[in-house]
Amino acid sequence: MTRPVRLAISGASGRMGLALLGLVRDDERFELARAIVSAGSPRLGKAAHGDLSALRFTDWTDAAGVDVVVDFSGPDGLAAALDHCEESGAALVTGTTGLSDALEERLTKAAERIAVLRAANFSLGVAVLTRLLREAAAALPGWDLDIVEAHHNRKEDAPSGTALALGHAAAAGRGASLDELAVYSREGRPGARKAGTIGFAVVRGGDIVGEHQALLMGQGERIELGHRATDRSIFARGALEAAAWIAGRAPGAWSIEDVIASKRG
Numbered sequence: 001m002t003r004p005v006r007l008a009i010s011g012a013s014g015r016m017g018l019a020l021l022g023l024v025r026d027d028e029r030f031e032l033a034r035a036i037v038s039a040g041s042p043r044l045g046k047a048a049h050g051d052l053s054a055l056r057f058t059d060w061t062d063a064a065g066v067d068v069v070v071d072f073s074g075p076d077g078l079a080a081a082l083d084h085c086e087e088s089g090a091a092l093v094t095g096t097t098g099l100s101d102a103l104e105e106r107l108t109k110a111a112e113r114i115a116v117l118r119a120a121n122f123s124l125g126v127a128v129l130t131r132l133l134r135e136a137a138a139a140l141p142g143w144d145l146d147i148v149e150a151h152h153n154r155k156e157d158a159p160s161g162t163a164l165a166l167g168h169a170a171a172a173g174r175g176a177s178l179d180e181l182a183v184y185s186r187e188g189r190p191g192a193r194k195a196g197t198i199g200f201a202v203v204r205g206g207d208i209v210g211e212h213q214a215l216l217m218g219q220g221e222r223i224e225l226g227h228r229a230t231d232r233s234i235f236a237r238g239a240l241e242a243a244a245w246i247a248g249r250a251p252g253a254w255s256i257e258d259v260i261a262s263k264r265g
């Protein structure tokens, strides 16, 4: 695109939305066209940049002319963003996690008509961790494997989208699907561990930005692969790279790996 990409941020008043607003205003690749909040938001109509600039938090009313929607809201916000993209043809970049099966299916269908890029985690470090885990899980098929994640006390979904994506990658490395292998809780007397399962453990507290650790446990030795995010702007930067990349692209279900691969050349 020769002109700036016209961007709408969905979930603009949230932790990720505010991180995106902070970055976009100084990024010449973009023109921020819309800062979207829910119809009942207390922020509706207030200045999006906290100063006297013209941009206000709005809903989707009269939002024509947007090239790319970047969504970090929640399932309802994502559904509303998808309505807009399907109607207008705008591309969608979404990091929202904790989706129902129905919304997952809707996204898959939408990608037949519009460009959609989804990532449970937009950090470069987690992209590399995912590859490493797939390889380690494949190389050590007999080792026990658990994924531990920790997030702030406001997070609503569990396990995190990233933990699930890591689980999918590990299961794929072992030629299986996560549905067959996942164990999401252990309490009471669950009995000895069933070989081949992938366990999940969840920590919630304080202001933890996002931590993920994969434990591969053998006899007399253990591998720990982990990632610790200390600043939300890493996710916001990754999402903006994806938004610049997807503008004007053909319909399809794109991934963060596509963006990384195109940068490698």
Ligand SMILES: NC(=O)C1=CN([C@@H]2O[C@H](COP(=O)(O)OP(=O)(O)OC[C@H]3O[C@@H](n4cnc5c(N)ncnc54)[C@H](OP(=O)(O)O)[C@@H]3O)[C@@H](O)[C@H]2O)C=CC1
Pocket: 010, 011, 012, 013, 014, 015, 016, 017, 036, 037, 038, 039, 040, 041, 042, 043, 072, 073, 074, 076, 077, 078, 080, 094, 095, 096, 097, 098, 119, 120, 121, 122, 123, 157, 161, 235
């Ligand atoms: N993929 C990744 O790299 C990352 C993904 N995430 C995911 O992003 C999502 C948001 O996270 P976070 O920013 O921490 O959450 P927050 O709760 O801080 O922000 C979400 C915002 O969405 C807004 N919202 C709610 N409903 C709607 C709606 N119907 N339409 C538009 N906006 C709506 C809310 O604002 P209001 O009430 O004002 O409308 C709220 O401020 C989560 O699913 C999280 O897991 C988070 C970080 C990184």
Ligand SMILES: O=C(O)C1=N[C@H](C(=O)O)C[C@H](O)C1
Pocket: 097, 120, 121, 151, 155, 159, 160, 161, 162, 163, 209, 210, 211
């Ligand atoms: O809700 C969050 O904060 C985060 N959510 C994503 C997830 O569910 O994996 C990514 C990141 O860890 C932060």
